[in-house]
Amino acid sequence: MVELNCKNVISDDITAELVYADKPFSFVGGVCIQDGIVQDYRHPAFKKQITGKIFAFPFGKGSSGAGLVLMEMLRVGTAPAGIINIRTDPVILTGPLIAKHFYNQLLPVINLSEEDFASLSGHKTIQIFKDKEVLIAN
Amino acid sequence: MHLTDYEKALLQGDHGEARRMAMNVLYDMAQYYEVDRFVEIVSCHDDSTVYFGEAQVAFTEHLVDIGGKFAVPTSTNACALDMNKWKEQRHDRSWMTATRRIEASHLQLGAAANWTCAPYQAGFAPSFGQQVACAESNVINYVNSIIGARTNRYAGPLELLAGIAGRVPYFGLHKTENRKAVSLMRLADDITPDMFEDNDIYNLISHLYGKIAGDQIWALEGMPTNVTLDNLKQFSSTAASSGGIALFHLIGLTPEAHTLEMAFQGGKPEKEVLITKEMLREAEQDLCNFEHEGKVDLISIGCPHFSYAEFEALEQAFAGRKLPSDTEFWVFTSRCTQQSTTDSGLLDRIKALGVKVFLDGCTMEYPIDKWDTKSIMTNSGKFANYCYSKIGIHPVFGNYKDCVETAIAGKVVRAKKKWWN
Numbered sequence: 001m002v003e004l005n006c007k008n009v010i011s012d013d014i015t016a017e018l019v020y021a022d023k024p025f026s027f028v029g030g031v032c033i034q035d036g037i038v039q040d041y042r043h044p045a046f047k048k049q050i051t052g053k054i055f056a057f058p059f060g061k062g063s064s065g066a067g068l069v070l071m072e073m074l075r076v077g078t079a080p081a082g083i084i085n086i087r088t089d090p091v092i093l094t095g096p097l098i099a100k101h102f103y104n105q106l107l108p109v110i111n112l113s114e115e116d117f118a119s120l121s122g123h124k125t126i127q128i129f130k131d132k133e134v135l136i137a138n
Numbered sequence: 139m140h141l142t143d144y145e146k147a148l149l150q151g152d153h154g155e156a157r158r159m160a161m162n163v164l165y166d167m168a169q170y171y172e173v174d175r176f177v178e179i180v181s182c183h184d185d186s187t188v189y190f191g192e193a194q195v196a197f198t199e200h201l202v203d204i205g206g207k208f209a210v211p212t213s214t215n216a217c218a219l220d221m222n223k224w225k226e227q228r229h230d231r232s233w234m235t236a237t238r239r240i241e242a243s244h245l246q247l248g249a250a251a252n253w254t255c256a257p258y259q260a261g262f263a264p265s266f267g268q269q270v271a272c273a274e275s276n277v278i279n280y281v282n283s284i285i286g287a288r289t290n291r292y293a294g295p296l297e298l299l300a301g302i303a304g305r306v307p308y309f310g311l312h313k314t315e316n317r318k319a320v321s322l323m324r325l326a327d328d329i330t331p332d333m334f335e336d337n338d339i340y341n342l343i344s345h346l347y348g349k350i351a352g353d354q355i356w357a358l359e360g361m362p363t364n365v366t367l368d369n370l371k372q373f374s375s376t377a378a379s380s381g382g383i384a385l386f387h388l389i390g391l392t393p394e395a396h397t398l399e400m401a402f403q404g405g406k407p408e409k410e411v412l413i414t415k416e417m418l419r420e421a422e423q424d425l426c427n428f429e430h431e432g433k434v435d436l437i438s439i440g441c442p443h444f445s446y447a448e449f450e451a452l453e454q455a456f457a458g459r460k461l462p463s464d465t466e467f468w469v470f471t472s473r474c475t476q477q478s479t480t481d482s483g484l485l486d487r488i489k490a491l492g493v494k495v496f497l498d499g500c501t502m503e504y505p506i507d508k509w510d511t512k513s514i515m516t517n518s519g520k521f522a523n524y525c526y527s528k529i530g531i532h533p534v535f536g537n538y539k540d541c542v543e544t545a546i547a548g549k550v551v552r553a554k555k556k557w558w559n
Contacts, residue, residue, distance in 0.1 A: 029527045029528065061382055062382070064185060064292065064294060065185075091291060091293040093170065094295070097166055101159060102197070102200065
């Protein structure tokens with residue numbers, strides 16, 4: 001078990017399985033909206049299902065349609081339970097922000113330092129907290 | 139955060155529920171990026187138009203239900219299909235229904251419905267230095283780099299909220315100091331002026347630019363200055379597809395880069411990279427499927443949407459020859475360009491050659507499952523970059539003249555390129 005200091009961009013109390021990838025990710029074309037399985041064959045999370053998991057990738061890349069994709073995944077129930085990044089650009093943040101304000105639906109987004117992010121590799125589950133900026137990796 | 143009285147009133151809901159909600163999302167975002175104030179925008183480009191799913195459609199309808207109206211002139215990006223000729227494109231009726239709902243809700247928000255990914259060639263171009271909010275990567279890149287107006291990379295549907303609020307957090311590329319180049323690319327001496335007679339070179343250089351720059355701002359030295367707006371359009375769209383580019387500087391050509399010193403705002407390049415003739419050949423390998431030699435099932439151009447000048451050049455390339463009857467040659471353009479080419483008679487002459495001209499839609503949404511298409515050719519570096527992941531085909535790449543010669547000959551014809559020597 002390790003405890004890491006983090007920045008809570010959008011927070012909630014959850015514990016979920018971790019899907020860790022060390023490469024930037026594009027939600028447009030990167031994941032199947034219908035089943036939440038990563039379909040970008042060049043990505044380390046290829047073929048893994050991110051639905052209900054905490055999905056860690058360093059930062060977003062590619063098309064600005066990511067917000068629309070994440071909103072649709074939330075609607076059909078295939079969205080990840082949370083996102084961990086080193087930095088979160090507006091393209092990734094748009095979906096979770098709109099879900100929070102318009103639909104009262106929380107998709108937590110957490111930021112870690114580059115070093116702490118890399119240390120997540122090999123862990124199975126992540127616990128994050130609504131009211132404190134710490135996460136626990138098991 | 140420093141808020142004006144009007145912004146406080148917006149956040150409290152004094153100007154309606156839609157503006158309150160929009161401001162709250164933008165305020166939340168400003169907190170995360172540690173921004174101390176908002177900046178007013180003069181226009182918005184709305185890219186929540188290509189259909190991704192019901193959540194997107196329902197969200198815009200919800201904005202309408204709570205009284206949403208754009209506070210600034212807002213243009214609409216290309217949608218998934220030609221709203222009138224969707225059957226000829228063989229799109230699903232369900233996609234058409236969804237697109238019509240998108241159209242209705244965006245019109246109710248007050249959008250200027252021009253449905254184009256080249257709004258800057260359809261009467262929607264901001265001026266130098268103006269603050270705007272754009273989505274759609276080529277528009278973001280063109281507006282920042284070629285015009286010198288200021289936008290961040292806004293994602294659908296965040297730009298709708300920016301348009302409704304009429305302002306965005308003042309950060310990133312909205313601020314002068316964040317617009318300077320950090321590093322420098324130069325064209326090597328073996329890239330000679332005569333190579334620029336072939337439009338392909340703009341796509342090859344911009345493809346390399348995106349790969350090298352990643353998500354950073356670089357300056358590029360050595361480009362000719364007599365570049366057409368259509369070449370700059372191609373440059374913007376291709377660089378934004380091979381990298382996460384939102385702003386580039388071409389020394390002596392783009393408005394924030396008259397000189398190296400200006401582009402770097404007095405600073406020095408962190409890195410310098412030379413682009414060579416050999417690298418142009420590598421870029422061409424990335425973009426073009428050299429394996430395919432026979433007939434091409436679909437030739438698709440107009441990514442971003444074709445301009446009047448491009449239609450004129452296309453007509454000249456045909457030189458009166460007509461397409462063989464079994465050839466699919468598609469051109470995507472805007473309603474605005476359709477109007478001007480109709481008025482002059484150019485559009486009728488193009489159609490008489492056997493070319494199919496589509497409006498509103500996007501070549502990347504080609505319904506491949508409805509067509510027996512095994513090969514595609516395009517003159518667009520952006521489409522060439524996305525064609526495999528969107529459609530599953532690695533396309534042949536060549537300028538519009540190569541596309542015409544290929545169509546007429548019924549097999550791939552590409553002129554000998556000067557960078558092959």
